[in-house]
Each structure stands twice: as C-alpha cells, then as structure tokens.
Amino acid sequence: MKLELRGLAPGTRLGVLAGLGRSGTRAMEVPGCLLYTHCGSVPHLTHDTLDALGRLPAVTQLPLATVAEHQEVLEAFREGAAKLAGLHDTVLFCSLQDPAAPCPAGYNTSKSVSLWSAAGRIELTVPKYVAMQAAVRPDWYQSLADGDAQPAGSSLKRVRRSVERTLTHLDECVLLHQKTAELVGAELFGVVEGADVREERVRSARETAKRPVGGFVLDGFQSGVMDQALRAQLIAAVTAELPRDKPRLVLGVGRPDQVLSCVEGGVDLFEGFFPFVATERGCALCFRFAMEPDPESAVQEQNGVTEDGGSSRTEDPEHQDLQQMTRFEMNLNDRRYRDDLRPLVVGCGCYCCRNHSRAYLHHLLVTKELLAGVLLMLHNVSHYSSFFSSVREALATDRLETLKSVVLGV
Amino acid sequence: MAASTVGEAEMNSASRGAIAGAPLVLRILAECPVSKARACDMTLPHCTVNTPVFMPVGTQGTMKGVTAEQLENLGCQICLGNTYHLGMRPGPELIEKAKGLHGFMNWRRSLLTDSGGFQMVSLVELSQVTEEGVKFRSPYDNKEILLSPEQSIAIQNSLGSDIMMQLDDVVSSTVTGPRVEEAMRRSIRWLDRCIAANRNPESQNLFAIIQGGLNSELRHICLEEMTKRDVPGFAIGGLSGGEEKDDFWKMVTLSTDHLPREKPRYLMGVGYAVDLVVCVALGCDMFDCVFPTRTALKHKQYAKDFQPIDPECTCPTCRRHSRAYLHALLNIIDGCFPQFVRAFMDRMFPSREQYPRWAVDALASVGITLN
Numbered sequence: 001m002k003l004e005l006r007g008l009a010p011g012t013r014l015g016v017l018a019g020l021g022r023s024g025t026r027a028m029e030v031p032g033c034l035l036y037t038h039c040g041s042v043p044h045l046t047h048d049t050l051d052a053l054g055r056l057p058a059v060t061q062l063p064l065a066t067v068a069e070h071q072e073v074l075e076a077f078r079e080g081a082a083k084l085a086g087l088h089d090t091v092l093f094c095s096l097q098d099p100a101a102p103c104p105a106g107y108n109t110s111k112s113v114s115l116w117s118a119a120g121r122i123e124l125t126v127p128k129y130v131a132m133q134a135a136v137r138p139d140w141y142q143s144l145a146d147g148d149a150q151p152a153g154s155s156l157k158r159v160r161r162s163v164e165r166t167l168t169h170l171d172e173c174v175l176l177h178q179k180t181a182e183l184v185g186a187e188l189f190g191v192v193e194g195a196d197v198r199e200e201r202v203r204s205a206r207e208t209a210k211r212p213v214g215g216f217v218l219d220g221f222q223s224g225v226m227d228q229a230l231r232a233q234l235i236a237a238v239t240a241e242l243p244r245d246k247p248r249l250v251l252g253v254g255r256p257d258q259v260l261s262c263v264e265g266g267v268d269l270f271e272g273f274f275p276f277v278a279t280e281r282g283c284a285l286c287f288r289f290a291m292e293p294d295p296e297s298a299v300q301e302q303n304g305v306t307e308d309g310g311s312s313r314t315e316d317p318e319h320q321d322l323q324q325m326t327r328f329e330m331n332l333n334d335r336r337y338r339d340d341l342r343p344l345v346v347g348c349g350c351y352c353c354r355n356h357s358r359a360y361l362h363h364l365l366v367t368k369e370l371l372a373g374v375l376l377m378l379h380n381v382s383h384y385s386s387f388f389s390s391v392r393e394a395l396a397t398d399r400l401e402t403l404k405s406v407v408l409g410v
Numbered sequence: 411m412a413a414s415t416v417g418e419a420e421m422n423s424a425s426r427g428a429i430a431g432a433p434l435v436l437r438i439l440a441e442c443p444v445s446k447a448r449a450c451d452m453t454l455p456h457c458t459v460n461t462p463v464f465m466p467v468g469t470q471g472t473m474k475g476v477t478a479e480q481l482e483n484l485g486c487q488i489c490l491g492n493t494y495h496l497g498m499r500p501g502p503e504l505i506e507k508a509k510g511l512h513g514f515m516n517w518r519r520s521l522l523t524d525s526g527g528f529q530m531v532s533l534v535e536l537s538q539v540t541e542e543g544v545k546f547r548s549p550y551d552n553k554e555i556l557l558s559p560e561q562s563i564a565i566q567n568s569l570g571s572d573i574m575m576q577l578d579d580v581v582s583s584t585v586t587g588p589r590v591e592e593a594m595r596r597s598i599r600w601l602d603r604c605i606a607a608n609r610n611p612e613s614q615n616l617f618a619i620i621q622g623g624l625n626s627e628l629r630h631i632c633l634e635e636m637t638k639r640d641v642p643g644f645a646i647g648g649l650s651g652g653e654e655k656d657d658f659w660k661m662v663t664l665s666t667d668h669l670p671r672e673k674p675r676y677l678m679g680v681g682y683a684v685d686l687v688v689c690v691a692l693g694c695d696m697f698d699c700v701f702p703t704r705t706a707l708k709h710k711q712y713a714k715d716f717q718p719i720d721p722e723c724t725c726p727t728c729r730r731h732s733r734a735y736l737h738a739l740l741n742i743i744d745g746c747f748p749q750f751v752r753a754f755m756d757r758m759f760p761s762r763e764q765y766p767r768w769a770v771d772a773l774a775s776v777g778i779t780l781n
Contacts, residue, residue, distance in 0.1 A: 355516045364470075364472060366500075
C-alpha cells in the first residue's frame, strides 16, 4: 500500500492510495469515503441494485460489530467475509464498532473491549479480537482500542488510561498479527485516542506512530460526541504528529460540513454511514456541492431548497445524535411531498432520480414499503459519492472555501 | 429465451396499432394434444404477455423492495396492483395526476388491478354487502366506506390498468347454503354495472369473475350467464380460500370446460408451484399469489416446500424458476407438456408416494398419468 500525494499547498492532502488489496492492484482516491456495509452487504441493496450505483468506492467497510455473531460460520468457511458476502474485487476494511449504532460506554476493562453487535455485547481480549479478524480476512483492520472516554465527563485519569490501554492492545495486536497466517498481507491500523485532552491526543498520536502500522484511525471524534471547533483543533494537533505517507481515517464523522473540516485538518478517509442514517429516517440528501456559479441558482430554485424541510435551517445543534435530521436532507415523510412529482434532486443522475418522484417516495414511506429504503439508499449513496468527488475537485483547483460555502448554503 | 420473447413483445406492441379498438388480443400459439394446456400471446395496451403467466402481486404500487428495473430484468411482463390499497393511499386523484399507476410506479409493461372487493373479505371483519355495494369501515381512517361496482371501476379507470377486475360479491369457499347462490347472482348483476361504468373500454380490459363456490350447478349457471356478456377475459374466482383440493380442481376444470377457448382464463389467488402446473394442464392461462412476495424473506423455511417464484431474489435459483414457467410454455409449444409435468413432479417430491392425491387425480382427468 502506497499513498501518493499530489504536491499541492502545504497541509492539503489529495492523492491516491495505491497498491491496495492482496493483489496489490486496487487504488482509492483520497480524500474519500468507504462503502458502508452491514455484514458485507450495503443496507437495502442487493448486488444488482448496487450495480445501479455505477462506480463504487474501492474500499468497502465492514464493521466487526455487524459480523461478529457469525464468527463460527466464517471460520468454517475459511475464505473470509468478502468471499462469503459475495464481494468480489474489493478491498475490505474491518473496523470495530458500527458507526450507525450506539456504543454505550463503561464496559471496557484493562484487558478487554466490548463490541456492540446485534446479538448483544461481546467482550473481546486482543487474542479473541485477532482470531475474529483472522476469520474475516480483511485487507485492512484497526487495532483493538479503548474508545470509552467520552469528552463530556471523563476524568483525566480515565482519558490517560484509554490511551495507555489502546497502546498496549496495539502492541499485542502487532505481535499476534505477525504470527497469524490469515492476516499475512493485511494492513494493521493503529488507533489514536485521547478524548478532548490535547496532551493526550498528541501523546497517543506520537506513540502510535512509532509502531509498525499501515495507517491511522482517529477515534473519539464522532459527530455526536465532540463539537466542530474542538474537533478541528485536535485533529490538526493529531495529524501534525503522524507521518505524511500513511493514510488517516476518522471514525463516526459523516455530516458534510464536518467532513470538510476534517479534510482541512489532514484526514484522508471517512466511514460512509451518513447516507444510511439519512435513509433510515426517510430522508434524502439534497445539499448542494456543485461549484459552478450559474446553474447553482437555477437548481436551487428547482429543488425549492429554501422552502424544503431541513434546508431552511441554518444551524444544526452541535451534539446532534444520529437520529436527528440535519439541514443537508429533505424528509420525504413530510406531507408537502405528497403530490410533488419532481425527482428528489433535480439534475441528479442516480437511478431513483431518473425514474421516480418525491410523491412516489412519500407514498412508499407512508405505506412502509421496502422499496423506499432501496430507492433512498441508491440516491443517498450516489449523492454522497458525488460530494466526495467534488471535495477532491475543490482541492485540486484550490476552491475548498467555495465548496464550504456552497455546502453550507451561505 | 427471455430476451427474444421480450423483443417479440416490443414488435407485437408496434403491430398492435393495426388492430383497431381491441385492447386485448389473444393468439393461441399451441395447444397440448393430451391435456387442456395452451400457450398463448396476450397483447395488451402496454405490452404482450406470454401465457401461462404468473403475475407477482405488488399491492401498493411496488414489489416489496424490487425495483421496476429488476422486475423487468427478471422477465416480468405483467404485475398486480391493489385497487383498495391504492385507492386509499395515495388515492385516484394523485395517481391520475401522475399519469396513472404506470406513471406513478414507473412501470411500462402491463398492469392488472383487482376490484378492491377481496380485501373486504380478507381484511375487514365487519363488512356488509347490499345490492348497492360493499359497506365497511376503513382501517386507515375508521370512516365507513361504500365500494360499489361503479366506484371500483372509476378508481380502476384512474389507475389506468391494462386489465381491470369486476367487483364481485365474494363469499369464502367454505360457506354453503343460499348465500352462495345470492352472491353468484349478484356478481352477474354487478358485472353488468361494471361494464356500463367503464369509461375506457378501448384501452382497458374488464374481466368477469366466475363465482358459484363449490357447487357445480351454481358454477354452471354463472358460466352460462357471464359468457353471454362480451368481456375480453374471464377469471375463475372464489377458489383460493382453504377449500379441499379435491373440490378445488373439479371446479377449475368445470370452469375451463365452459369458458370460450379464444379468451384468457385467470385463476385468481393460485400460486403454489404444484397448483400452478396442474391448473395449466386444466386450461388456465394466468395466475397470481401473494405468497412469494409475502414470504420472500423467509423462503429458507420452505426449502422443501413448493418453491414459488421469488421476485425479490435475483439469484440463479430464481431465474431458474421464472424459466420454469417459460419452460412450461416452450414445452407446450414443442408438444411435450405431459413429459414436463412428469419431470416437474419428480423434482418437487422425494418419491411418488408423496405426490398429492388431488394432483394425481386432476392430471389424470386431462390425460396426464403419473406413474
């Protein structure tokens, strides 16, 4: 795996992560987001509806929490989760928790971390964790980490402990990784912790960087857990300590404004769960990200952006939980869409927008039909994916500030 | 095979213009020399449908998580919409505004809508049937509704389906006594009212529904009367509600014996694979059943069961199933339908002892022996 960055303005990271996968032939553009799955399947989508999305991210994310209960099946199968799920030709990243599900704190011990799966809480020691990863056979995976210390209300002692434990787990992971046949060729990512304490963040980053890891996962910056301003500061402090040539992935950040802030702070990769959480609320992503001036206002008029549901809001509460709708979405459950025969987003080329109307989506939601999730997911993943293309284009043409104002609608 | 059939369908649609004022044209391609099975092309306003055909049920304007494109790729040429549900949500006015149910769902092939009547038997406990129509309390908003033949047809006209079903007075097949005759005679009167109420006879086909329960005399009367009316097709109704299979097949075969050869026969609510194959042998052309869409997610439980078509599953297994029905068609065309039936039964059941008695009898009645 090799990160090839373009030589742009200092602090700007734009490039390609090449030589990916066991074959070493895949590549992923950065900044980028991973394809979010539950147990290897994109929620609501089967393989042929997935095809309707066109070009998919090269790297697929499989949160261990969504596959943990199937460990025995994976072990009996002996060829890894990607094969079992029918995911051919992809690079698989196995993270720990599911970013779209709650992870109650307070259950981690010095020797174990609790994984929150559909089957309940699973306590993992490092050996148990590495055994699970061996069954999954990922291309990349994060080390076991203690992310329990939430900013609000954690004592300094607890924060220090989480940094210590995470480093200890990492060292143990490194040793076991080297002895595990199924993980030969897989990249181990170290995890940076430290909650909201700057010294701990820096310490965690420095120490993790000393270990033989392929990349870095930034934990404890999740959307519901830390506000934007603090996140921006701490991410900058963390990335300053990390080697330039290894990728940085931040967990639990999906809102487009927060993504942009993290990109500015030196983050390369994001979990792609935001389209899914919007779908679960019956919402369609509708925020603008096109940077050309003229068509913008026309599209804005056509989409009724100023009158639609969430877009009229200019602020979202900082500590917003995942269930709450953001200003980047429109809620198709709303009665106002009952007889609106326009596509979700005028000008969007996704399957849903080419074939169906807001009125139809509204009907599907009201009647609780499965197709609602399918169509919304197709649109949301497509929209979000195009947003990331726009981010890369903005970086390439030095127009990140323009993109920020477009996305924020200011 | 599927691709070329669809290609033909497109061609037929184009030549359809030459047939003035006939929204349904049935072409019999082959008839089995042994049984009563036939293979046909049924040309409808939106596309040509090859029969025998299984029509998936998309109750609320959607096929349970399957996109319109997936459905097309599976080879589906016609599917069902439910007048009662769509009449409630989103309602006929919006659907008209969206250019009919085809426009609303973005389905460009054929659609069949039911009358909304069956729901009243299956969904609602206290419904009251009068000569006017069916009165019941809507579970959506608790208001009392009257669904008359005129209203049912008005909604179906707004939906714009290729085939509409008459409103019939439905009684469960387990009911006996004078109620069965009353329902049969009322259904005839309602058929006439439906025919009169149809605003679009040149673009929408109204099918009659033969009733009469499990009483052959009543069935006879109904057949005699309804076939006097000039409708483009007939459904065989009142036969998918838990009656004994022995009684069931006898009513089916009686009905097909007295329905015109040159019009399609739709056996309502019959969808298990064995029932389908037997009823094709008995002369039926069209079938529907909620079973596949309802239990699609749990189909693993039915591994040893009747393997119905699963429109939600696009794996090779299910492509094989939709081909199975095309196979029946091919086999009828090639003159080897009886062999197909024998091979089918052999695949479905572990041994001959387990062949259902009623299926053996029904097939024997049309010359197909299973030993």
